[in-house]
Amino acid sequence: MTAVLEVDNIVKSFVKKRNLLGIATEHTHAVKDVSFTVQQGRTRAIVGESGAGKSTIGRMALRLETPDTGAVRLFGEDILKMSTKNVRRLRSRATMIFQDPFNSLDPRMVIGQSVAEPLTLHTELRGRAREEKVAELLQRVGLRVDQMEKYPHEFSGGQLQRIAIARALATGPELIVCDEPVAALDVSIQAQVLNLLQDLQAESAISYLFISHDLALVKMFAHDVTVMRRGEVVESGPTAQIFEDPTKSYTKDLLSAIPVMNPRKRSARRELPSK
Ligand SMILES: Nc1ncnc2c1ncn2[C@@H]1O[C@H](COP(=O)(O)OP(=O)(O)OP(=O)(O)O)[C@@H](O)[C@H]1O
Ligand SMILES: [Mg+2]
Structure with missing residues (x-):
């Protein structure tokens, strides 16, 4: 192994x-x-x-x-x-997912953007190819592609954790x-x-x-x-x-x-x- x-x-x-001098x-x-x-x-x-x-x-x-x-x-x-x-x-x-999925996603970004972010940071994927990858990731965690344009507050806790997982999976x-x-x-x-x-x-x-x-x-x-x-x-x-x-x-x-x-x-x- x-x-x-x-x-x-x-x-x-x-x-x-x-203490008062700042010493531990x-x-x-x-x-x-x-x-x-x-x-x-x-x-x-x-x-x-x-x-x-x-x-x-x-x-x-x-x-x-x-x-x-x-x-x-x-x-x-x-x-x-x-x-x-x-x-x-x-x-x-090697990445991390946390207890509270709401806090791990930016409330101002639609979830498609949130999932795309690690792809922008760590891969060469851009434009159409990146969007296709986001769609694939969302489907992989059991979400619909048309949910890509929604904001975190529009999802339930379980769905948000799936989105956080999709984001974590983005870079394989x-x-x-x-x-x-x-x-x-x-x-x-x-x-x-x-x-x-x-x-x-x-x-x-x-x-x-x-x-x-x-x-x-x-x-x-x-x-x-x-x-x-x-x-x-x-x-x-x-x-x-x-x-x-x-x-x-x-x-x-x-x-x-x-x-x-x-x-x-x-x-x-x-x-x-x-x-
Ligand atoms: N950044 C920090 N500064 C000061 N103390 C810290 C810090 N992070 C953790 N601690 C302390 O270290 C100890 C272990 O904390 P940790 O968060 O790892 O525990 P945990 O097992 O994850 O607990 P929980 O089940 O409540 O999440 C605790 O006493 C905590 O107060
Ligand atoms: Mg803890």
């Missing part, structure tokens, strides 16, 4: 308090010595309670944040040693960091968006770093899981193994907090068409 993302012993702290007096140790890999065509979930350091890890994976120490290799290259120009170039191969990424991508959506819509992400993975062997606090979703969606608590890895391994035989009491407590049957989520997923 090929690793698309290798994170080795990353550490990150933020200044929490400064207190730090938040957001991420303490965290390591994991994401294999090609697979999904690794990072789970843990609020403040565990999940988003900070996701941001460091793409060098949107720089670790204090440790190494991050994307597609075999050490991104911490790379020039910012080269890191920017890598953004066409090999890795997508998904930070709570469905947490803001209704349960039935969550299933649709996750099905879409799974279909895309089956089609193009995309890898996901899937950040979530929802263990029921992680169980359905991720191949591997890393459980975090207060910046540290509690345990890490194949999802089936962690769910069947959690070795740490923290993981057991997290798992026992999953609503037992989760009937709405499961039936929603089974009954809904994949798009």
Whole structure:
């Protein structure tokens, strides 16, 4: 198996308090010595309670944040040693989607423009060819081409997340960091968006770093899981193994907090068409 993302012993702290002279007096140790890999065509979930350091890890994976120490290799290259120009170039191969799709889209741009933007930045496509690519991307995420001229406020949350996914897909990424991508959506819509992400993975062997606090979703969606608590890895391994035989009491407590049957989520997923 090929690793698309290798994170080795990353550490990150933020200044929490400064004194009157502006000198840091207190730090938040957001991420303490965290390591994991994401294999090609697979999904690794990072789970843990609020403040565990999940988003900070996701941001460091793409060098949107720089670790204090440790190494991050994307597609075999050490991104911490790379020039910012080269890191920017890598953004066409590794990108991110966020919890709130409304905030990730410019409200003043019609969605066709929003989806075209990464194509302008990272590809040679222009004019008619670019428009055709936008149409293809919108169809791929289950939207109609004639919706291209509409503004974000004219869409539902689930549709907006599809548009954000279309935008993320524009440059043909090999890795997508998904930070709570469905947490803001209704349960039935969550299933649709996750099905879409799974279909895309089956089609193009995309890898996901899937950040979530929802263990029921992680169980359905991720191949591997890393459980975090207060910046540290509690345990890490194949999802089936962690769910069947959690070795740490923290993981057991997290798992026992999953609503037992989760009937709405499961039936929603089974009954809904994949798009
Ligand atoms: N830019 C920042 N400046 C200061 N502190 C930060 C910054 N970003 C994160 N932190 C702190 O680092 C810790 C980890 O934050 P992070 O956002 O990574 O957690 P999380 O696991 O994503 O939480 P949530 O589930 O609530 O999204 C928190 O204590 C947070 O307050
Ligand atoms: Mg977060």
